[in-house]
Amino acid sequence: MAEQSKAVVLFSGGLDSSTCLAIARAEGFSPHALAVRYGQRHAFELKAAESVATALGVPLRIVDIDLRAIGGSALTSEINVPKDGPLGADAGIPVTYVPARNTVMLALALGAAEVLGASDIYIGVNAIDYSGYPDCRPEFIAAFESLANVATAAGAARGVRFRIHAPLQSLTKAQIIQRGTELAVPYQLTHSCYDPDISGGACGHCDSCRLRAQGFRDAGVVDPTRYARGVTT
């Protein structure tokens, strides 16, 4: 049997990236998960990443980066996480947007891919339930793919063509959950909340919790999430 091609999968331990990891494997790759610890205010996301990677039997690399020196986001600084406001594209660009986050993440994935000899990178971005982040759109993914081929020794000198896969791009949250359930993603181990309590329980009221809970309802799949104080419906 020929050795499977490696793919680097950007991975946070959340619902979307966990599904993305399972999809990369279902598409025939040997996935290598890459998590980025970027000065988050809580570490539950990384613990979830470790649990999910272990459950799926996938190697996990963690890159530390301290984005606090850059600032500008509720996820990395002291701005309050918004609760119970409008959701999705109606809401404009939320304060939880981390400046250039997906550009930084894909750049790191590109470095890891080059070292591993991989030419495929998966990212779980989603343009429908995207909460207004500009770096989740298809034109961003296409622009990064163009960049990757001129940015690397592999692309420039050895003719490797990088592909950035965004398999969740046109799926609703419910469709993501249905696909992941078919692939036996351990959603009970995943973490999505922007503002968990001290035990890691999901707040149930931030944008991320609400999109997730609504997704399970729409998918007709039992939501295994532990919510600390109920969920905004």
Add this chain to the structure above:
Amino acid sequence: MAEQSKAVVLFSGGLDSSTCLAIARAEGFSPHALAVRYGQRHAFELKAAESVATALGVPLRIVDIDLRAIGGSALTSEINVPKDGPLGADAGIPVTYVPARNTVMLALALGAAEVLGASDIYIGVNAIDYSGYPDCRPEFIAAFESLANVATAAGAARGVRFRIHAPLQSLTKAQIIQRGTELAVPYQLTHSCYDPDISGGACGHCDSCRLRAQGFRDAGVVDPTRYARGVTT
């Protein structure tokens, strides 16, 4: 007097990026230096960055990122730094190439620019004396500029057009030194060596030392570098 536009300048404390910082100011911007501490094996580069930024009166932000989890380069892992081999484009891509380094650095600069309200980013890459790095070429810079405009809230929602300036792109090392000397760059404070001794003295034999020393000779400018053990000529 109108407030000067800000520009983010990627800055290592080396000869090229110090010159780039001075050029950004000469071109009318208020420069904000951004240094990236990426798991280097020595910290002299960052000390030089602080000294040069202080001397030029420019604010300096330092972002920490640990690229050792990615590996693959003599600058971030235990591969030996090459000495006294062929130089420049003849040498192919050297082992001191850090996978996707300039992509990561520009991504961080883009995040900083967005937070500062800047739309101009300077990077001191150089395609002539470039030592074979693919992410120093004009096509890389152009691809990143395209990416920046779709990657950010500023570009996507507010129509800001980012410009990536690479003013050293077509200059020889000697021309860089001549321009920097006109702009009073404190070259005695800058650090270029890949493999300094424990006091920070330059080795005089790595690619970076040799390109630098040759540049001073060709420019007819006295080389203020402290070499620990002479220079390969």
